[in-house]
Structure formats: structure tokens, C-alpha cells
Amino acid sequence: MGGDFRELFVVIAESAATLIGLLFVAVTVVRGRSEEQSKEIGEFRAAASLLAFTNALVVSLYGLVPGNGFGYPAFIMGVVGIFFAAAGVRTTLAQPPDQQRRWHQLLLILGLLAVFGFQIVYGLRLINHPDARGALEIVGDVLIASLLIGIGRAWELVGTWNAGMFASVRYLFGRGPRAK
DSSP: OOHHHHHHHHHHHHHHHHHHHHHHHHHHHHTTOOOSSOHHHHHHHHHHHHHHHHHHHHHHHHHHSTTOOSHHHHHHHHHHHHHHHHHHHHHHHTSOGGGOOHHHHHHHHHHHHHHHHHHHHHHHHHHHOTTOHHHHHHHHHHHHHHHHHHHHHHHHHHTSOOOSHHHHHHHHTTOOSOOO
């Protein structure tokens, strides 16, 4: 692994570790504040944030161990993530329709499936070709996307301004938050 990748994965690991600590603070501070979603959906979304951060941390740290590659950690965490997303579908559909927040859940689950799906594919490529620069670049990009998903979910836990793309467009055109 070239020095440029080493530095990238060190920064990803440091970022993930810091964000995990901040997530624990956020979860502690806002525990039980949201009334617009079921407890299970709220817990799934908080767990999605933790998994996204943990994914970036685990893959980066294991990949940085001398002699290790990024393939196996990326593949294994990808499989864990796919199972987690499937559990999210089950959790969502088990809720009463008025508490499912299907659109928000669908976007989260699709994002998780994309991240973890790419991670599985490129993790397998790195298992077979540990020095494949293109696959390593994609894994780096996917881990950054994982951090961004985690940040979005953590921000949502705080319950302030919705920073999502669609909400931002609504705010831009003066529509404000959508009525529940």
C-alpha cells in the first residue's frame, strides 16, 4: 500500500473514532426526545450511525496493520452491513404505518446497501488482488461515504435542522419543514 493510501486510512480511522465518541454524547443527551418516530425506528437510525462509523474504523484499522490487507475487513464489514440493512427493513415494516417514516427509512437503507454492497465487491477484489489500486480507491471512497451516512444520522438524532438534500431544497424555496 502506497504512503498516500496509508495517510488516507489513518485520517478515516481517526475521524471515525472521534465521531463514535461524539455519537455516544449525542445519544446520551437526546435519549427519548423524538416523538415523531417509534422507539425502534429511532434506535435503528442511531445504530446505523454507529455501524457506519464502526465500519470505517474497523476496515481502516485492520487494513493498516502491517501484513494485513483491506480486503477481508472490507468484505466482512460489508456482509455485516447488509444483514443490518435487512434488519432495518424488517424493523420498519413491523411498525404501525404512521410511525414507519418509509421515505426516510428507504433512503437510509438504500444508502447502507450501496455502501456495503460496494464494500463487499471491492473487498473481494482486494482479497484476490491486494495491490489493486482502483479497488483500494473505491474502498476509501466507500468508507468516506460511510462516515457521511453516520454524520447524517447523528445530526438527525440531535433533532435540529434537517440537512438532507430534499429538506434543503424545500427550505431554499421557502416551504420549510414538511408537515408530519
